[in-house]
Amino acid sequence: MIRLIILVPFLLALILFAASNQESSQMWFLTYSWSSSVGVLALLIAFGGLLLGAFGVWVSELGQRRRARKAEARVKELEAITASKTTELDQLRARVVVAEAHTVTSVPPQITSSSPTV
Numbered sequence: 001m002i003r004l005i006i007l008v009p010f011l012l013a014l015i016l017f018a019a020s021n022q023e024s025s026q027m028w029f030l031t032y033s034w035s036s037s038v039g040v041l042a043l044l045i046a047f048g049g050l051l052l053g054a055f056g057v058w059v060s061e062l063g064q065r066r067r068a069r070k071a072e073a074r075v076k077e078l079e080a081i082t083a084s085k086t087t088e089l090d091q092l093r094a095r096v097v098v099a100e101a102h103t104v105t106s107v108p109p110q111i112t113s114s115s116p117t118v
Helices: 002-020 038-106
Strands: 024-029 032-037
Antiparallel strands (some): 024 032
């Protein structure tokens, strides 16, 4: 949103500049010369700057996207490990419950004698 707040007034001023400067002028770049209006030249330079800026952002995002893909792969790997460990823990808990139930039922009752031994 803030980009639009900055971009729209800039583009509006650039278009007004191009519309108000329609006189043809002789342009020189090193040994090349051409005749063009200053407004058209300003629009072409702004468009070139836009393309250069977009290319710069694209190049800088390549590294971030690579790191993001690696991080997502690591997250999937860790989620798989967590799921397997959770399954293993549930199986161990079930074994403990079965072992406790087996231990409780297999303990013989203790017989206490009421007569004192001498």
